[in-house]
Amino acid sequence: MNAPFPSAAVPENAAVHDLEEDLGALVREDHVHRRVYTDPAIFRLEMTRLFGRAWIYVGHESQASAPGAWFTAEVGTQSVIIVRDEEGRLHGLYNRCTHRGPRLCSQPSGQGPRLSCPYHGWSFSHAGELLSTPLPAGYAESLRRGQYDLARVAQLQSYRGFLFVNLSRDAPDLLTYLGHMRTTIDDLVDRAPEGVVEASPVVLKHSYRANWKLTFENLNDTIHAGFAHHASILASGKVREAYGEENLSPSLRMMLANGKNLRFFQESEMVTEPFGHSYIGGHIGAKYSAPSMSSYVAQLEALHGPEKAEAVLRVDRHLMLLYPSSTWHGRYQTVRIVRPVAVDRTEVWGYVFKLKGAPPEVFRNAVEYCNGSTSGFSPVIADDLELYERIQQGNAFGEADWIPMARGLHERFRDDPAETRHPATSEAFIRNQMQAWKSFMTDPA
Amino acid sequence: MNAPFPSAAVPENAAVHDLEEDLGALVREDHVHRRVYTDPAIFRLEMTRLFGRAWIYVGHESQASAPGAWFTAEVGTQSVIIVRDEEGRLHGLYNRCTHRGPRLCSQPSGQGPRLSCPYHGWSFSHAGELLSTPLPAGYAESLRRGQYDLARVAQLQSYRGFLFVNLSRDAPDLLTYLGHMRTTIDDLVDRAPEGVVEASPVVLKHSYRANWKLTFENLNDTIHAGFAHHASILASGKVREAYGEENLSPSLRMMLANGKNLRFFQESEMVTEPFGHSYIGGHIGAKYSAPSMSSYVAQLEALHGPEKAEAVLRVDRHLMLLYPSSTWHGRYQTVRIVRPVAVDRTEVWGYVFKLKGAPPEVFRNAVEYCNGSTSGFSPVIADDLELYERIQQGNAFGEADWIPMARGLHERFRDDPAETRHPATSEAFIRNQMQAWKSFMTDPA
């Protein structure tokens, strides 16, 4: 399959039989049909039934802190604007002028007294109301109050400064949707000595020619690291020989951490949650150098008191996957947005957060993690992106329709509906995602 | 929507329900459904029902003046050859060898005693008859007379040297189709001191990744100029401060003209005609320097007599849009062909015409207008192309299906079926285009 360019492939058999009753049959308990990754008609339906109904992480309040400040974000393939009005309230607006339909804001962020369309100068308030149209008389009655206001997202809610959008009214509320996973957001915010977290305006992005779900099926997979990143484990091993364990730079340590033997991961925990979320116990210990560590502990103790400060620093959680929009690392203050562009094209945008007032080494360590975990130049990411594209090529054609996701089917540490615990070597997190996918996609409402 | 390449998007719901009965419902009095700009199945149908039935401008007789001379042109996505035979008659032929089907002529123009296919050497007369086939005996009876002659366009007609093609027999005659708009062609030809007009062989082209209709909806829109081209108005204003109004070069004047206040355009006229045509009163006055002006006026008076010469020079008309193929500017002797390539990809080809015998400044002025109005490098065109692409991105997805075209719905200067006059700030010209679109597209004949 060498679609020279990731153009949308022809719908497999959209014509042959109705997609609708197919969908349910595509996900079994421990197998999923390859069409969920390769059929453009299914991708199109995901944009309305999954991304149009789930809570999608869009950004942090610090990205539009001043009055009149705004930034753009994507809810699936729908571009939206998050803007703060003069009273400091945040609004979520569809990034589309209600006149002829062009994107209103084409820069990543900006600031101004109002939002105006460069085509014919219609201007809108920060709440999206149509403020002015050149020659309003020309529209006479057709400019009825509100008919041409910018469309507003159905729901925009914040959890501790992190902003989420839901394009539909009848969705569970945010806190229910986040469930136990909110504790990873707490894990990030509670590390801020002044309780203040700021998103870095510089965003690190990678892209690959394969389906967006492949990122979600990789980032809680602890088996792959030793194999997929074998070359960088070998290479960093040679550097360790030359420089000695204790002199290794943080990024080297991260590459070596991929080489941990599987028993370590068998004993680590994987937590799966309703709506497709999951996280695994941490495995990359981040120690700061002594001076930074002691001043930082003191700061947290001043804020939380020693008990809570100790509890905050004891949380050792690797990546939390907030299905279907984002991946979160509290300890390295890094959040990545997974942006579905086409059935066979995905972008991942990495944001690193500064904990205001913390020792410089804290942010520096987060930056190094963000670089190593999100840059297309990082040897680890390069390996994974190659593999996603080989999966897209392997599943594009052929008679092998059913893809297994059976590892750890019956392995449980704890089994209760709100929060199931598995060995971190399980594929339970993929089964969990696919069950959430199925329930969203087969609910035609 | 970041189709990395303007590949044909998947038909929105071609599979879901029949396109046929949809079409009529897509155009309302003052709204149009976004699918007319984004659905590749609708684009494909436009090529047969609209471009296959309307009169399409293909070029000027001077582009194939000598016997045996030919040039290629596009009628929608159908490539045709316009060739002049030895007796000087012009023929319109499908640019496709009737053997295995390759394009016969791949150069823009050429000349020769016959048209021959480079694959197996079949040769055709300028009228398209199959003249010779290597080893005719091998074809024996299958080379029946005429069966392999080149397909001829149904109709090829000229209006004062400008050539139009209609791919269908049962179309209204050219003059009816042109209606009052022929007066813009007259406006161009009557300015020729010897009545002779020659197309420049050098063609200036731009392209953009959006639907062809967006060009037609921009070029009679007088509201957008002050907003969309604000940056170049500001910039040329600074140059005017530095150099003084009187020393400004013509192209600078054109950029500044976009800054005229809307009242000027409210008082200018927009004329809409059956079949989707329209034009607006001129607003870029083209004065030639004194010496050129006086010798030129003398030439026209010698040709037309003073009265008609004065009337010819008094016509002050901005762009005439001849739906769905071309845009015309008599005063600047510039004609642009709008070439639909795919649902989200369009080319615009600019031709400038020399008025034989006129002072050099006349052609030089036309060249400057053509550069400023057609080059992708021109700041004004760059702004518009950006906006077309943002419209295509904004309308590719989302729940906002209906695009308003309501400005000036009830504003009329004059209202009679053959020719309705509106303020030049009206969107009447877009409504007029969409009604023509609807009548062509819903006529299944």
Place this chain on the structure above:
Amino acid sequence: MNAPFPSAAVPENAAVHDLEEDLGALVREDHVHRRVYTDPAIFRLEMTRLFGRAWIYVGHESQASAPGAWFTAEVGTQSVIIVRDEEGRLHGLYNRCTHRGPRLCSQPSGQGPRLSCPYHGWSFSHAGELLSTPLPAGYAESLRRGQYDLARVAQLQSYRGFLFVNLSRDAPDLLTYLGHMRTTIDDLVDRAPEGVVEASPVVLKHSYRANWKLTFENLNDTIHAGFAHHASILASGKVREAYGEENLSPSLRMMLANGKNLRFFQESEMVTEPFGHSYIGGHIGAKYSAPSMSSYVAQLEALHGPEKAEAVLRVDRHLMLLYPSSTWHGRYQTVRIVRPVAVDRTEVWGYVFKLKGAPPEVFRNAVEYCNGSTSGFSPVIADDLELYERIQQGNAFGEADWIPMARGLHERFRDDPAETRHPATSEAFIRNQMQAWKSFMTDPA
């Protein structure tokens, strides 16, 4: 038609009416409907009904001579691995890991004790059995014996070292499929002084933006050479004038050979066979210089005895087309695989074979032929690729649906079912291909 990139065009009317009953009607006795070259839905069906049922040439045993050696190949758009196990037996495996589905081998060839997937380290034996999975316990019962073995091609057979794959069980056996065409493979192998043939590991490839069938419809077409390659015939004629006939280098002679007059080809033979195969009598005589010729003849006589050696050297056959996968030239030891990538994108991979022990000039002569006949830089190939793309553009749109293939409809030298002989100027080879196409495509089994 300027699909900027050969993206799959939208299915012409997959939605309008069922493709199934269409297929039969698309091929008439001496005409074929243009949709067989342009409709992506038909291309997709070709991959299962034609390439999924015909015997497809994939490579030569010398490409995986050592134990554990493998090479990848394509059966239509299905990537497969041909691997030799420790006992020297060859296996044909689907190049897709049975876990998440990535391509297993992404290098052209390699060697190793087993085939292992770089994602999670599953490893497979050379026969495709799943050998090891990290943490097998995690899979407990779901790793039932053989369920996750690599899929095996239905049939892998060799004819004198040349390997063929059939993806379906119920196909005719290889020898029946090859029929008389096996004699071209004999023509190649019998020229090896030690009966040993080795494929050069360096593969010469060209690609073009048009349908794969256009290559098959060109390579036994003797009419086109004098026209399509006219420029290179003229050019090499000038070089002949400058250097003299006797001093011309082999590649120059090949270019000039295209200029032979048609009578020569009328008297040469074209043989057509069931399953769409054909070949034409040779027309490029390859003489080796005296010293090489005499030592080479002596070698063949030692191997075959004088009578058979003389018969072997007397075979003078131009290209044999083994439908639908490959083209063969025994005398120049060159085999080309035609790889369908998309409806409008094809690659052709050229392999040259060394006859072990033959004088160096034999291989050198084969290399020069391979370069001249397969490189995209060769003037002759450049002409043909341009024409294929102009055919794809000419047939992408328009009312002319039926493409004639009528030349020599009633011209026969000999007419018996196993092997029909025609003048080499006939299009019988195309009609023969289309009949085979139709029988494969309309057999829904």
Place this chain on the structure above:
Amino acid sequence: MSTLDAVRDFLALEARLLDSGRYRAWADLYTEDCLYWVPIDPAQTDPYAAPSHVLDDKQLILARAERLEVPRHLSPEPAARTIHAVSNVVFEDLGDLAADYRVGSTLVCVEYRRRDYGEADQRTFAAQVSHGLRLEGASFRIAFKRVDLVNADAPFNAIAAPF
């Protein structure tokens, strides 16, 4: 430093100004009577004989520079970033050009605009360039610049940054 080296440095300076977005400083390199021409037909010698992609006098060059320095939100178009790689710098026959030197050079220009079209946001242009340079102190000013793009007869999408 040979004149050719001085000329090379001057062309590298022009490239540097464009690539760092200092368009006003770039416009100042041009003489008042300059002509900046991007023709369609490589054989065309008279700039007014046929339409061209660009046919700028000093005023239009200044207008382009000013437009590119206008704050982004006022123009629908994202700022373009460019990389001008200049090579094969040679002296050409001066002919009737009103300049001290006529210099040929080969340009490969890679332009990027953030337009959300993936890899298509980056474009590569290549041209045979000809400068007419007038000596001005130790450096030069540009009296004439002609850019013959390799694909000059092709249709171009919106281009803001000059070559």
Place this chain on the structure above:
Amino acid sequence: MSTLDAVRDFLALEARLLDSGRYRAWADLYTEDCLYWVPIDPAQTDPYAAPSHVLDDKQLILARAERLEVPRHLSPEPAARTIHAVSNVVFEDLGDLAADYRVGSTLVCVEYRRRDYGEADQRTFAAQVSHGLRLEGASFRIAFKRVDLVNADAPFNAIAAPF
């Protein structure tokens, strides 16, 4: 040979080592205290103030080189082949850089990986490059290298070979 010529040859050497896949020899050109930086924001001066595509110390450079010299079958990724075309080499103001010379150059790098995506298997990158060079005998070593890609804020697919 002027220092500028010596610098040009040294940059050509670095390009040659990369283009012939001699990554270990390329890594040896860097000083122990070197920094190799591919920023996202061209205005950024502090390498730790924001994330970057690449922020390598000597250890990471060595790890990259070792990884690329690992036999292919052990890494999912085909070896990349590159062509580095370096032009417009000029001396820049040294500023507070701990080096003997700061040198600006323009890079066009064409990379090819055999990934079965047709023409998309070849990618073109362009950047403004800045080297901090320390004299070492008749040649130099690299203490600092900054590569400002023209599309630095765009998303990048997997890139293994260094610029």
Place this chain on the structure above:
Amino acid sequence: MSTLDAVRDFLALEARLLDSGRYRAWADLYTEDCLYWVPIDPAQTDPYAAPSHVLDDKQLILARAERLEVPRHLSPEPAARTIHAVSNVVFEDLGDLAADYRVGSTLVCVEYRRRDYGEADQRTFAAQVSHGLRLEGASFRIAFKRVDLVNADAPFNAIAAPF
């Protein structure tokens, strides 16, 4: 003028002849016993050990040049226009090459053919080039040219103009 400068000018001349379509003049730069080679495998040393994209002797070079000077209507193929940007010119070890100098250079070649495929009508090629030059008066002639394309093992669509 150093020999290296003279060599640079000669390579710039070859590029200029190709880019202005003077193919016959380009063919004359080659010696009677020349070899023009575009291999597939960069490690290949014997031109006849395996197939190649191009393996031309003087006769084939002349045939190519003549074909490109044939009036367009006689060949199905539009004339190609090219821009050859040559950089990183260095002397290489002569080895057993029958020439006075062996010169390495880096080539980025942008080719355009008007084929109605939009942006795909322009292609970028990049290669490591090696010339074997023989002194001839004040200039040189080409006895050997090897062009190692960065994507040499990829499939190539029709290419008429030489590199």
